[in-house]
Amino acid sequence: MNFQHTEDRRMLADTLNRFVSEQYGFVKRDELACSESGFSRELWVRFAELGVVGALFDDADGGFGGDGFDIAVVFESLGRGLVVEPFLGALAVGHALAHAGNDAHKPLIASLIEGRAVAAFAHDEPGSHYELARVSTCADRGPNGWVLAGVKTVVQQGAEADFYLVSARTSGTAEAEEGISLFVVPREMPGLEVRGYRNIDGGRAAEVHLNEVCVPDAALLGERDKGFATLETSIGAGVLALCAEALGAMEVAKEHTLEYLRTRKQFGVAIGSFQALQHRMADLLLEIEQARSSVINAAAAFGGSRVERERALSAAKYTIGRVGAQVAEESIQLHGGIGMTWELPLAHYAKRLVMIDHQLGDEDHHLERYITLSRS
Known part of the structure; x- marks a missing residue:
């Protein structure tokens, strides 16, 4: 198997490494990591303009990459500069939208690729111990959609997110793979409480409390109970x-x-x-x-x-x-x-x-x- 990167990936890595070395020195990075937001919206847009976010998604979703090696090339360069911008949230949420979404979700993916939005992946919970299926946050049918209740922890860039991808249990026991559903929740929804804090390695994370948050049926991503x-x-x-x-x-x-x-x-x-x-x-x-x-x-x-x-x-x-x-x-x-x-x-x-x-x-x-x- 040939593990040599394609010409496009080499060019992307060279461009990104040069940008990080010239515009993202350690002093600048430390300043951003210690800031109230934990990153720079301006730099997030500039990264997007370079095509860095687009490289994480394939053509069908508006990007020009999406392969495993595309992801590896981008994040290796980001690791060299200790970049704190919300790439991980964009990748995780964007891939979920691409995997289970429909045409109505295309604008959300486009907003990530263009750097116009910040997304946060809200899945971990107190006591989950990394187990993917251990979801206690519940989603019950309400008169106008769904009602979400629960707590999500260590949500990267959670305090600055424009929208969240939230995992919740719609049926089954607390550790069953069957019965997990995913919801796209805008930041401004009533009942959503976010408590941000600094990480010891730079940047910020948050606890997200869902206090009877009501979302419409359109917030459900993919099929009910089939989100695992x-x-x-x-x-x-x-x-x-x-x-x-x-x-x-x-x-x-x-x-x-x-x-x-x-x-x-x-x-x-x-x-x-x-x-x-x-x-x-x-x-x-x-x-x-x-x-x-x-x-x-x-x-x-x-x-x-x-x-x-x-x-x-x-x-x-x-x-x-x-x-x-x-x-x-x-x-x-x-x-x-x-x-x-x-x-x-x-x-x-x-x-x-x-x-x-x-x-x-x-x-x-x-x-x-x-x-x-x-x-x-």
Whole structure:
């Protein structure tokens, strides 16, 4: 199999990497991450104008990509710059709209591709422990549509979202795959309470409280009770994106560490000449290449059968979680005390790598899921 990127993907990666390096330096990124909104609407539009968001969707949905490798190329570049704009929400929500939506949902996808809107994926709940089918938020039939009640946690960019994709249970038990439905909920709906907060790795998330939120029948995405397949596909795209983002962050952490070993001197020589540190760095480089292989495998399997796709995604997320923690720890230790300082970009890359492991399932969850899928 040929794993070389197409000319279009190479051009996209070059354009995005250049834009991030020139317009999204660490000082700028830190300023945005610490801002009240956690990102820049202006930069979100500029990313969209470059075609970065459009590369995440196929032609039928108004984009020009949508393949697993398109997602990987974009998010690896975003990971290199620790970009905090709401790409993950746009990807997850947009893929759900494309998977289960109809012509009425095309304008919503277009608004994401053009950078005119911000979408948030509201699925995780207190105590869900990454289990996709564990949904307690309920949706009951009302006189004019549906009434949603429940709480969603760690909703990325939730306080700034223009609309949400909310999972809710319309039938069945709290952990059954059957009985989950998806709803598109505008931000301004009465009864919707959003409590935003900062993440330790930059950017913002929110708790979303649905206090008897009434939505019309048109808010239902796809068929009633049949939302699990869409949910799994959407989160699968998010898992691939996070793995690629982590790979980009690992590459930068590696580059910074190598540069430090070449320039930091002790006893009159660069510390990179010490054999013990060389061995540690060599082990780290091998682990990063292993992580890269897992991302390539997941991207290649993204368009395959369900079991093949989900196994590859869980294998990649497990590998990324394990290697990401190792890269964060080793990079900081090889830098010494300076590696922990807020002013050094490396500390922020290390935080992001650790946090990625906890988004959409940590390494323990995905190892167990991989074993379960391998038995099926």
